[in-house]
Amino acid sequence: MKKETHGIQFPEPIDGSDFDYIRDLVKDHTSIALDNSKVYLVNARLLPVARDAGIESVVALIRHLRSRPFGDLHYRTVEAIVTTETSFFRDFFPFEALRQEVIPEIIAEQRGGSRSLTIWSAGCSSGQEPYSIAMILREAFPQLATWSTRILASDVSRAMLEKSKAGVYSQTEINRGLPASLLVKYFRQNQTSWTLNDEVRNMVSFFHHNLTRDLPVLPPVDILAMRNVLIYFDVETKRLVLDRIRRYLRPGGLLILGTAETTLNLDERFERVRFGRAVFYRVRNSETR
Ligand SMILES: C[S@@+](CC[C@H](N)C(=O)[O-])C[C@H]1O[C@@H](n2cnc3c(N)ncnc32)[C@H](O)[C@@H]1O
Structure with missing residues (x-):
C-alpha cells in the first residue's frame, strides 16, 4: 500500500x-x-x-x-x-580502436595463416554492442567475407536476448550513437521503430550465458568485449569472472572493459594496452592457460 x-x-x-x-x-x-x-x-x-x-x-x-x-x-x-543500459557504438573510442588498429593488425598477422576471427560480446544486453561490431566488419573489412568470422554475443537475461535477436530498436535507441549513414544502409523503418536487416543480424550468434556459472565450449576468442558488466559484481566475483574469461582468449587476444572498469588489483595476468584513446587488456605473455 x-x-x-x-x-x-x-x-x-x-x-x-x-x-x-x-x-x-x-x-x-x-x-x-x-x-x-x-x-x-x-x-x-x-x-x-x-x-x-x-x-x-x-x-x-x-x-x-x-x-x-x-x-x-x-x-x-x-x-x-538488472541494469541493461547500452547504446550503439557506446563510448566511441573502443570501436575506433577496433576499426583503425586492432582488426587491421589481426588481419595482417593471419593473412597467410588460419584466417579466423572470433569476437565475443559477453553481457551484450539488447544487442547494440555486437551489432555495432558487425557493422564495422561489414563496412571496413570486406576481405573478412572469405574468413571464418564469428561474432558471439551472450547475456544472462533472456528478455535481453530476445530483444537482441529481434533487432528492433526505438527511435530513442537509434538516436543514441548510431550514425545516420549506417541507419539508412542497414535498418528499415516500421511505424515507430527500426529493424536491423538480416545481413547484419545473421552475423551475430546469441546465446544464454551466466558469466559466473556457465562454461560454454567456444573457439579461441580474439576480442572479448565484456563492458559495463564487472561493475555490478563484488570484488570476489570480479576476480572469478576475469579468471574464467581469460581462458577463452587466444594468446595475444584482447579484453575490452567499460571505461569505469579495470583488471588492475583484480587480476595481474592482464596488462593494459592503449590503442589511441581506448585502453584494452591483453593476457601477459608469461601466462599460460
Ligand atoms: C549495463 S549492461 C552492458 C551492456 C553492454 N555490454 C554495454 O556496455 O553497453 C550489463 C549487462 O550485463 C548482463 N549481466 C549481468 N550479470 C550477468 C551475468 N552474471 N552473466 C552474464 N551477463 C550478465 C546484464 O543482463 C546486462 O545486459
Missing part, C-alpha cells in the same frame, strides 16, 4: 528482510551485488512488475514472491533489477 501525504504518494518502505530476500534472489541468479543504497532502485524497478502482475505494491510483490517457489514472476523480478 502506498502512503499518501498532502497528495504526494510515497512508496511503502521495503523492510530489511524483504530487501535481503530480493538481494539474495538477484545474487543467486546473476551474481550482481545490491547494497543497501539500492533500495530506491529496487522500488522503482519493481513497481512496473507489481503492476503487470496485478499486485498493489512492491512490498506486496516481494511478500508474494517469498511465499512461493521460484517461477516466472521471480524471473521477471530479477530481470527488472
Whole structure:
C-alpha cells in the first residue's frame, strides 16, 4: 500500500528482510551485488512488475514472491533489477580502436595463416554492442567475407536476448550513437521503430550465458568485449569472472572493459594496452592457460 501525504504518494518502505530476500534472489541468479543504497532502485524497478502482475505494491510483490517457489514472476523480478543500459557504438573510442588498429593488425598477422576471427560480446544486453561490431566488419573489412568470422554475443537475461535477436530498436535507441549513414544502409523503418536487416543480424550468434556459472565450449576468442558488466559484481566475483574469461582468449587476444572498469588489483595476468584513446587488456605473455 502506498502512503499518501498532502497528495504526494510515497512508496511503502521495503523492510530489511524483504530487501535481503530480493538481494539474495538477484545474487543467486546473476551474481550482481545490491547494497543497501539500492533500495530506491529496487522500488522503482519493481513497481512496473507489481503492476503487470496485478499486485498493489512492491512490498506486496516481494511478500508474494517469498511465499512461493521460484517461477516466472521471480524471473521477471530479477530481470527488472538488472541494469541493461547500452547504446550503439557506446563510448566511441573502443570501436575506433577496433576499426583503425586492432582488426587491421589481426588481419595482417593471419593473412597467410588460419584466417579466423572470433569476437565475443559477453553481457551484450539488447544487442547494440555486437551489432555495432558487425557493422564495422561489414563496412571496413570486406576481405573478412572469405574468413571464418564469428561474432558471439551472450547475456544472462533472456528478455535481453530476445530483444537482441529481434533487432528492433526505438527511435530513442537509434538516436543514441548510431550514425545516420549506417541507419539508412542497414535498418528499415516500421511505424515507430527500426529493424536491423538480416545481413547484419545473421552475423551475430546469441546465446544464454551466466558469466559466473556457465562454461560454454567456444573457439579461441580474439576480442572479448565484456563492458559495463564487472561493475555490478563484488570484488570476489570480479576476480572469478576475469579468471574464467581469460581462458577463452587466444594468446595475444584482447579484453575490452567499460571505461569505469579495470583488471588492475583484480587480476595481474592482464596488462593494459592503449590503442589511441581506448585502453584494452591483453593476457601477459608469461601466462599460460
Ligand atoms: C549495463 S549492461 C552492458 C551492456 C553492454 N555490454 C554495454 O556496455 O553497453 C550489463 C549487462 O550485463 C548482463 N549481466 C549481468 N550479470 C550477468 C551475468 N552474471 N552473466 C552474464 N551477463 C550478465 C546484464 O543482463 C546486462 O545486459
